[in-house]
Amino acid sequence: MLSHLIQQSRWLLLAAAAASVISGVCGVLLLAQITTALTADASRYGSLAWTFAGLALAAMLTRTLSAVLFERLGQHALAELRHYISARVLAADFRRLELAGGPRVQSALSEHSNNVAQFFVSVPAILTNAVVVAGCLVYMALLSWKIFLAAVVAIGLGSLGYHLAHLLAIRHLKTASQEQDKLFGHFRALTEGAKELRLNRAKRRTFGSEVLGSSIEAVRSSRALGMSIFVASASWGSFLIYAFIGLVLFVLVGDVPDRTTIMTGFALVFLYMVTPLEVLLLNIPRANLAKVAADRIEEITREIPGAAMAEAVGVPPPLRLNSLLLKGVKHRYYHEQSDDFFELGPLDLEFRPGTVTFLVGGNGSGKTTLAKLLVGLYAPEAGEVWLNGERIEDFNRDRYRQLFSAIFSDFHLFERLLEASRPDLDEAGNRLLARLHLQHKVKVSGGAFSTQALSQGQRKRLALVVACLEDRPFLIFDEWAADQDPVFKDVFYRELLPELRAQGKAVLVISHDDRYFGLGDRLLRLENGRLVEGAAASPQAERPVLQSTVA
Template sequence: MVIIRHLHIHLYYETAVLKYLISQSKRLLIGASIASVVHGACSVFLLAQISSALTAEAPDRMEMALIFGGTAVAVMLSYMVANILFERLGQRAHAELRSFIAKRVIASDYRHLELIGAARVQSALSEHCTHVAEFFVSFPIILTNAVIVAGCLIYMALLSWQVFLLAVIVIGFGSLGYHLAHLRAIRHLDTAAQEQDRLFAYFRSLTDGAKELRLNRDKRVAFYDNVLGKSIEIVRHERTFGMSLFIGSASWGNFLIYAFIGMVLFVLVGDVPDRALIMTGFALVFVYMVGPLEALLLNIPRANLAQVSADRIDEITRTMAASEEQTDGLSPPSLQSIKLQGVLHRYYHEQSDELFTMGPIDLEFCPGQITFLVGGNGSGKTTLAKLLVGLYPPEEGQIIFNGTVVDETNRDHYRQLFSTIFSDFHLFDRLLETGGVDLDNEGNRLLAKLHLQNKVKVKDGAFTTLELSQGQRKRLALVVAYLENRPFFMFDEWAADQDPVFKEVFYREVLPELRAMGKAVLVISHDDRYFHLADRLIRMESGCLTLNSQAAMKDKDSLASATPSVACSNAV
């Protein structure tokens, strides 16, 4: 079993994730490794003491007993220290790995995160992290037993060089079988890891689509039988087959060991002086070595599984490109003007099944101005909003903020201008980006204004619950946006889930109040009965803009009869 050689490959495989973890806990890893080596060496020395005690003369027994006792204590202490250190190392590795992935996610460009998908990130943060951390927990078992097996082989060579040569031959056969099994098993484990990423997406569908599944029996059955259940079965089958190959190779190694024992005891050791003593020594070594060898062979697959998971994490985090400089402690900028000049963006459009081009767009936003953005589904309204707030960089053209071009060096600072509520918004349970001595009182005042005071309250900077309807959650998001108090507010179909009362509150109270506060406001809306309340109306069609004047918006009939232009270059 060229186990040591395979172990060397796994420990020093060029994987950025493992190198990162090792660099973060180098001292702890070195200390734990030394303790494991000491434990293995002391265990082999203890074996030698036992073998010597079997033939020792009576006057030497007292001295040997003291040495034996000291060695036994050293074995106990080194075992305890090694396992405690590696347990700490495993927990630290788990935490460090999750922190590493979380930081990469936070720093990554938003567009790259969209391409990666939430399911792969969740899979990396949960199962793949666990497998990599388990490697550090199993490492002392691998290292200690590797030292014991190597020590037993050395002790065997001291007893008989012929036996040692036979052991080398057996190791060669064992290594060949293990290597072939290893190559095939890794392929199956990698297939299981890839399917695991898809499985996490199906787990999310299990909860997010609970209503749809309960309302449609055929859909529910098809989802489980053909999607979720099938994916679970693929992961189970591939992992079981891969790990079974490792177990089979371990059994092959054990068989060779017992065949080796038989050859030594019944063939190599013939009718020689002190035959009983030699056979007793070999038998003791063999019996002592079988247990560590089995543990070694059964734990190396965990290292391989950790390697596969580390590769998956490495692959995912490498795609999380961070091309921008991060804002660090700068106060939110003031707003004088934002200009979009020749901004153009391309993306795949599902409805037309082709590459969709939005722009070039020329547009300007100023403080105290309410802009409505309208248009059909798929016309590019939300994409324009993401470009405006800095989530997407323009492929062509530029965004000019207060006379300065927005690029990779200042885009993160530029994004601090905006408080947004997208249609797929997320609510945190705490007011993470706000502060102030009256935060709770101000939050509860706004909750009362939006008739949420009987559903949820702000207590110690956190919401008491998020279990609300979609319309109530949007009102809660509006409270968060108000408390952030940024210069620019962007609402993507905020009123779509509100009843008429709260639509009136939003359009006739909230928006004029924001204008009076000097905020720039962009509202993506289909509520044409409120269009006349905006300072200007921008219509988007096929990725291009037309700008309706305020005079046209004063009369809904004239607005409805207006024919929008499809020209892409628009006057500000």
């Protein structure tokens, strides 16, 4: 992941890296100028001052340029990662996406992506200070090769300790990263379960302390321990530097010619090198954290492989429904109530335009799973689906899904009406809102609802408006009327469904409202994953006369 991001912006990265290196070189040259000025004759002060000023200006400009370029690289990397993850989620097989879980995806889009982006912000500090440390070592070698070798030994010991600490710290950072995914799920429960938590004090206390609190603490402790190990190893490196300064000043430099010049040079080099070395050691963990985050993103995206979802060039012709057949379709999934795997099917069904089908069954009987199989969100594990004489397989399943509009019990309302652009979208939407008695609460303006701060039943009516505006041949309503008052139940069953039938739509209604079953063309019942079909009770003549169309 990091290699891919670096490859994408390699020229900008090279320019930013060059600016960092030049900034570090200027820093080392400034140190040399300071050392020279301390022992130079007064006659040389003028030229030394101009050189010093030029180097200081160059260091400032290149450091600024490097920081700006790497900041842009960081934001570019963050945007690229979010585009990449979002594209993978949009193209993912729905069932695999369900198994991966929303919290992990949210974690990848926010926390992990930010950590990867921070890598590019840390690079200039790593490069600049690495050049300064390397330059200081070269300067030491020029002053005394014996002391330079001793310095290399000291830095080697520090690096070995840092490497061992690095391996231990990375393990804790990975643990924190995995726990972070769970924490995002708890954050979602904090708002989505607000009603339940307020109605039960014991549940609220347990969730706050044992679930949310323990997860927050697990992330904090693992990450704090990992970063603390890095900090401790950096302090160990700094201690070795100061110990080496004392060793040089009081032991290694004996009574030699130019002792004052050599000791002054070494003292300045060491003091100048301490801060860059500390910054270098503190920024390396951020780069390591970015690698952990990038690995985590790759792991998550591997779990949601893309399905065959080729985008059509131009506006594809609308699908027509002549016949839809399910032949021996089966689906197997884990059933929590029985703590066992539950098999739905085999299903043999036919749907035709202009028919209303009611689907009933107990909780956990597989009604919603059947609906997801029907609309193509789940691929059947056995059996076949045929549309208008064409077998539906992976390569054409996405096109097949464009046949349906569905309102599931866990539906989502987008902020905008994302249907194909049409000039009368606002007008048609407001007409439907008025019919559903929502015109005083919400309006469609500029292709968007003016508000969604409504009750669940009212939000379902907004979802109904969206489904009608999509104008698809097949509509599925999963317990749509469960949150509606009797007035709107009558509107739905006695007015809307007959109108959809008159328009030639095929409609599947998952419902428990048995008083309305006679208004359908047939009744399907699921029992233990098997389908039982019965005739509707009401003859065609008893259906209401249509006065208007839906759209």
